[in-house]
Amino acid sequence: MEISSKKKITLANNLFFEELKVYLDKGQRVTIRVAGNSMNPFLKHGDRVVLKPIENADLKLGRIVLADTEQGYILHRIVKIMDDEIWLAGDANLQQIERLKKEEVWAIVAEAFNDKGKIDVHSFLTINAAFIWYWARPVRRLLNWIKK
Amino acid sequence: MRLRDDLTLRQIGNDYIVVDPSQDMVDMSKVYTLNETAAWLWKELKGQDFTSETMVDLLKERYEVDNEQVLKDVENLVAIFKEQGVLQNQ
Structure with a gap:
């Protein structure tokens, strides 16, 4: 017999997100931990983010959102908004862009924290920095290629 | 003692987790996982x-x-x- 508290839970991914959706649908905010490094350097593995159910007004360039895609659940940044499509990109990714329908975007990051405290995610400065980082993709690809 | 009334036990697949929906915020970055025995006992003791x-x-x-x-x-x-703070403050 045991009961334990784990910082990182190991539930199957889809079950975890189904559970998360239950709360988002009720209009509640949900805190989760960032898994993976696809949002480096802006969000790192293990950082905590507070997710808020998405509203139309939240769909703005540069915002980090949670989406349910055919490839799985992702927490990436909006890089393009079209009438019927939203494009997302992971800050650390060099090439990949996810093209989604609006309905696939579930939540937006309202706040984020790491060990040191609050992370500034959606200020004017951070979003600008993130776009410079995004537009620098060709250079980053080149650097990445040179490093090899 | 008494288990906190605001905590909810949920079965997800084969796992049991206790989630802490404090006010408008659900913290899923910190969830308590229970095995079957502990989950059964939790249900018996709740309330x-x-x-x-x-x-x-x-x-x-x-x-x-x-x-x-x-x-x-x-x-x-x-x-x-006691350590995890799942008991009601008396």
Whole structure:
């Protein structure tokens, strides 16, 4: 017999997100931990983010959102908004862009924290920095290629 | 003692988790996972005042275990309950 508290839970991914959706649908905010490094350097593995159910007004360039895609659940940044499509990109990714329908975007990051405290995610400065980082993709690809 | 009324036990697949929906915020970065025995005991204890003896009795009714083992398990569990803050403040 045991009961334990784990910082990182190991539930199957889809079950975890189904559970998360239950709360988002009720209009509640949900805190989760960032898994993976696809949002480096802006969000790192293990950082905590507070997710808020998405509203139309939240769909703005540069915002980090949670989406349910055919490839799985992702927490990436909006890089393009079209009438019927939203494009997302992971800050650390060099090439990949996810093209989604609006309905696939579930939540937006309202706040984020790491060990040191609050992370500034959606200020004017951070979003600008993130776009410079995004537009620098060709250079980053080149650097990445040179490093090899 | 008493388990906090605001905590909810949810079964997700084969796992049981206790989520803490404090006010408008659900913290899924910190969830308590329970195995089947602990989850069963949680359900039995929820919504009532209980003592360590209540827990021992419940477990002995359901499982064939010797006294010493049950006492030890219950003691551990109570310590974890306290440590994790899942008990109502008295």
